[in-house]
Amino acid sequence: MTDASILARAWAYEAAESLRVTDRPAFHLTPRVGWMNDPNGFSYHDGAYHLFYQYHPYSMKWGPMHWGHAVSQDLLHWTYLPAALAPDSEADGGGCFSGSALTLPDGRHLLMYTGIQRESGAQQQCLAVGDGRAYEKYPGNPVLTRAELPEGFTDRDFRDPKIWRASDGTYRCVTGAMSGDGSGAALLFASEDAFTWRFVTVLDRSRNALGKMWECPDFFLLDDRAVLLVSPCEMAGESLGVLPGSNSLALLGTWDESTGTFHREQVQLIDHGLDFYAPQTTLAPDGRRILVAWMQNWAFLDGQPPQQRWFGQMTLPRELFFRRGRLCQRPIREISSLHTNHVSFRNQLIQAETTLPGIHGRKLDMTLRVRPRAGCAAFRVGLNCGGGLRATLIWRIGESLLHFDRSALEVHANHLHERTCRVFVMDGELSLRILLDRNSVEVFAGEGETTMSSVVYPPDANEGITFQADGGAELDIDKYDLDQE
Ligand code: DQQ
16 A cells, blocks of 8 residues: 555645755756755666656755656756655655666566665565656565575665666666675575566675675676676775775676676776765666766765755766776766867966966866976866865876865865875876866766766855966866756
């Protein structure tokens, strides 16, 4: 039994209240109104990309989880649809947590998500079926409960199913889970019809080396390599350049579909910025593997202007590819359809801090190719500059390190505001692609071997961009404004 009034209330609320949201980024998905966290159900269905999200329309804070819903043709222009799921049934009355989607052979859109049982708090996997707009909970929910968990695992931490179709047409899903050693694991389940599920194997586990609970797993093949994405909680920090707390990792290895064996060979931090969590991927009709993540960090939830009526945004969707053994990311190529006002410089000598004509703004796509002169110690880019505030990107040349620092913006003092990562320099030149969209800075360094994604909340008037090279550098720039119309 579902209580239809709960979803109806969300529909009425979001339709009315979203009219009052006026201050969104131009091309990053934000909640229709209220709170957003993880991307869910990212899929291409019936001629459109669907992106659902963890959603609490009624406040700027996490609350009883609904699924918000938006559709797009190009992953840049999003149309909101009514909330897809509300915590309105026995299996999910405590919340509809994260999950995924695919298209069934009969054309229906299937959502697989975690239902929180209200009384017990048990986490169990549930289904809903719909037409891409309205969804009905499957009467057989829950379809995966603790009865299917291997020994030592608990249904207090058993969530975030990512479903896919195996090469023989049957179905698989991977969920996050907590094993007997008190740390995370990714569990593999199988189904003939996507409705009846059985446990297959533990795909991989933390063994207390890669954080505690593993949230929001995803699993796919790219260029014949197996990629398991996980978002571990409570990581210790330090190694791999991870943040103390929540991180997102790519576990790279080999996969034997016949036995369900994943063999991990390599671990890579997916993004080195301050705000990136719970990434989920989908396959585009043209074969691209596209990733989108929640551009926030559970540790830094305050800091936005108090009048803002949305909280949380997605990263720009990114194309994944391998280069020199690393999982790399580039902005989706559709972004070029928004390019206007091209401004370019070639071999521009940069020394003391300077601005350049035509290079400013808060919604732009800018590629810098920096060639430091001998003895140049650091190259700096000031972003969101104005009124004494700025974010700074610094390439420390001798150490091949890239450093992002938003501490000189008007932000909360108790947050971490700096991250550093290694960059790969080719023939003495570093390429930095920087995307700004009002409240975010996304940096793609080199060929996309490292990315840094962070949110920023300076005043809207802060459009200044400055350049400085301690010791001198030649700079090529291609800058485009990003226009939504
Ligand atoms: N957020 C969801 C959970 C998931 C966590 C709840 C990760 O399903 O594990 O909103 O941010």
